[in-house]
Amino acid sequence: MTTGAIRLGTRRSALAMAQSGQFAAALERVAGRPVELVQIVSEGDTSRASLSQLGGTGVFATRLREALLAGECDLLVHSLKDLPTADAPGLLLAATPVRADARDVVLTRDGIPLAALAAGSRIGTGSPRRIAQVNRANADVSVHDLRGNVDSRMQRVRDGELDAIVLAAAGLSRLGADIDLRLEPQDLAAWPTAAGQGSLAVETRDDVDDELLAAIRSLDDPATRFAVTVERTILSGVEAGCHAPVGVHADVVDGRLSVRAAVYGARPGDEIVVDHDEAVGEEYIRPQGSGDGADSARRVVPERASAIGTVVAGRLLDRGASDLVSPSTTS
Template identity: 80%
Template sequence: MTRPIRLGTRRSALATAQSSQIARALEQQAGRPVELVPIVSEGDTSRASLSQLGGTGVFATRLREALLRDECDLLVHSLKDLPTADAPGLVIAATPARADARDVVLTRDGVRLGDLAPGARIGTGSPRRIAQVRRANAGVELHDIRGNVDSRMQRVRDGELDAIVLAAAGLSRLGADIDLALEPQDLSGWPTAAGQGALAVETRSDIDEDLFAAIRALDDPATRFAVTVERAILAGVEAGCHAPLGIHAVLRGEQLSVTAVAYGREPGEEIAVEHAEAVAQEYIRPEGGSDGADSARRVVPRRASEIGTAVAGRLLDRGASDLVSPSTTP
């Protein structure tokens, strides 16, 4: 009997939905069953805010430990939650086609964020979203919020909060029954977290060739290129994934467009960089490394990393590090 492929996943409804989506696609590619292996991370058990927990990697560490100990064969992460540094012995083998990267504001009655009355209570624990909400409406009150999507929405239904900010991709993947009014935020004026809307399928760098090839078949080159640009910007500014930094890149055909904004505490205190260029097709396909077995499977499009590093340099030249350092995080 063929042994099932073991896919490690957090227990949350969203993580399970994302993992199940990848499991179905991988079963078709590999011709083998895929079973989910639930794993509990610190981010799942602690009620502290993500910024207090350290943000970067809080959901990934325990899962990666399980993967390295051969408790599972692969993981599915929300890419925005992953540290930008390589994890020794592991490789992101696929980034499937990206879902909607936008944030959405949810309210009971459809009042737009900018029109909410002074003192309206907005729920979000993200320093970036806090900064963006303040720019849209300086009179509202910000409240830190944790919990799953349903519990967050219930706090709006119950009147405890007047609005919350969530990722559109998570709502879509959950197939949530949404009885609240949604106001999507335009990415040009409200760029989101690096990698938001994208999934990362991670495995060991020494995984067998057949399984690696099946996972690689799930990769979308345009998504891979865009999120590599975004993560290179994040790494170049040396900001964690929960820093007040909005980044969005999109590749349509060969045309790349990038928006990156570092936010300070006060409305108007921000540094923005826009970048656009045509990218030849030969640079879009990922390239393996040449310095050992591990790097041979680090299928990262080199040109994307170069672009992201250059954009990060422009942000730093304009003083972005002063805005995204921990001492200035909203």
């Protein structure tokens, strides 16, 4: 039995450290070994350029994956929405823990809803998807690029530099931030978010030892894995990168999968929306045990989910989605 510390690679941002620390605590309980955080700096952490200029949010994952492959750490914890949809050679997505709130929230000083903000109000977001959704909620506001950590973003609203910002609810929850601004959560049916938003991705090398892999996989949530696999397959199927104007959300409730996928054009009304609903077999979403049979069952989950995602992506493409996805935003 291995007894040394498990090295968990993470970005150094407050949010990355918080969510990695929460997973580390859970892993310590099931593995019976200490877990230490290894801070890794990526280009996305040091550059002040916009995410679209850097090539999308996949820029955060590249350096971490290099460190994992080089043996600088034993596993990584990512925000799943930051991961490119293509598989990384030599690496394994070993677990997706129970998903947090997948919604976006609009933060303002006084609680005025986004749709009611005055013409010219300044809204902060750097995401093409969120820009499209903001413009559809209120075509009269002005959108400004937004970078920096969560607190610095909120400070721009407190200081009056911006009238509102758009953030992920999951990030605020994981940070446990002291929020003195007013929050307006956005309904996922009208405002589907990034593929994988609210979910963590635990990544290891594909030659990880069986004992550590079993401990990590015990923290996997099959229903979350099923839903986010559908979402990421849709994103990949329309050949859209992780920073493209595409919103998609899938959820499994009481044995039924519901999906909403939207691809946004430059103007309000210029979008394609596809809904999908079907029953999901219990074998795909129940927690698995241990042993070879369980490992086989885990491999089936993404295959079935991927098949559904491919169908939804095909419906989007049939309706012209590829014409709305700019090649410059793919990753």
